[in-house]
Amino acid sequence: MMPSAPTLPAGVSQESLLQALRPLCWGAADILRAYARGEQPPHGFAKALSVDHGGEGPVSAADLAVNQWLLDGLQNAFPSAGWTLLSEETAKEQLTEGVPLAAEWLWILDPLDGTKDFLQGTGEYAVHLALVHQQRPVVGVVLLPEAEELWFGVVGDGTWCENREAVRSEVRFSDRLALSDLTLVASRSHRDQRLEQLIEALQLGGSKAVGSVGCKVATILRGETDLYVSLSGKSAPKDWDMAAPEAVLLAAGGAFTHADGRALLYNTGDVRQAGCLIASHGKAHTSLCEQSAEAMALIDPGFPV
Structure with a gap:
């Protein structure tokens, strides 16, 4: 039986959330692809400096740029939403060992999952966004920039994949059982x-x-x-x-x-x-x-x- 999803935070509809997430995700894809190729990233982010020139390299630059892009985007799209934003990049400042965040609704973000693959050029890296309600995920977004796949999952409403034109393709689980x-x-x-x-x-x-x-x-x-x-x-x-x-x-x-x-x-x-x-x-x-x-x-x- 498919789990049912609780209602989203007050003032946030599923459609308004999806409308806000689409451009944020494709913007993140463009930022990551630019850094992966050593090109000028869009949306005003600086080109990565090499370690030899006082920078931290493309992974750190990409991580931080996408982190800022997503956190700012969610905050601007829903300034009064009753949720907390947590990312891998902000965890050290936000978290205390052994103490959960006081948040009924919590966004958990990973701006760049698969850093080794990002560096090695395999294309097998992703962006993760999840909305968690009382310790369980209710909305998930997995963006694959190189494959140009944007996976949305809404617990209780299903999962689908979108391209940049928002054309959907469905989940195709295999029939293998043994x-x-x-x-x-x-x-x-x-x-x-x-x-x-x-x-x-x-x-x-x-x-x-x-x-x-x-x-x-x-x-x-x-x-x-x-x-x-x-x-x-x-x-x-x-x-x-x-x-x-x-x-x-x-x-x-x-x-x-x-x-x-x-x-x-x-x-x-x-x-x-x-x-x-x-x-x-x-x-x-x-x-x-x-x-x-x-x-x-x-x-x-x-x-x-």
Whole structure:
């Protein structure tokens, strides 16, 4: 059953929110693509200085520019909305360890997810925006600048992809059900021995390496792959890595949980999303979780899934 969404904050309609997000997202895409190519970015942002010339390089410049563009844009579009804005770039100033933000409605932003891929030129980087209500995501936006895909997910109303002309294409989950047929989408860089052992234990049908969590989840939404596994402890992904990808997957009817079935929670006072997290098209999710939990009990008995 598709989860139902609470109403948006007072004075904010779904249509007004989408109308504001579209130009903000495509503007962010243009900014990132310019920095990725060493070109002059639009909207008045300065060209990146190289580290040799006293700058921090294109990643930091792009991060900060898109962060400012999105935060200013949301604030200007909805000056009286009753929400708080949090991004990866502002987290150090805003957050106190162990203390959740006093926010019923919270935007969680990642202006550039997939920095290694951004630098390496693979094109597999993304922008994440998620609106969280009482620790659970209700709206998610995953922007893939190089693919020119803008994924919107509204929990209770579905998920779709738009191009720059706002022409929609629908989610196309695969029909694969048996674990031996499922295709895993995995990281190129964040893989350790435990994850390799877990993948081997699940005996899946194949795997595909893709950067950025947003890009990974998009492959599930397109039907190219079926599941993604995150397995980590202290160096775990953060709220801004997972909230928007979870929202678009959840709104599409997929699932994104801990291996023991627990929901991911946001704004808990700990931004780390640690444990064995499984994202999937939902059709074999229970079996995936059960077998993953059993396998992890043998691979690393003390690991909290």
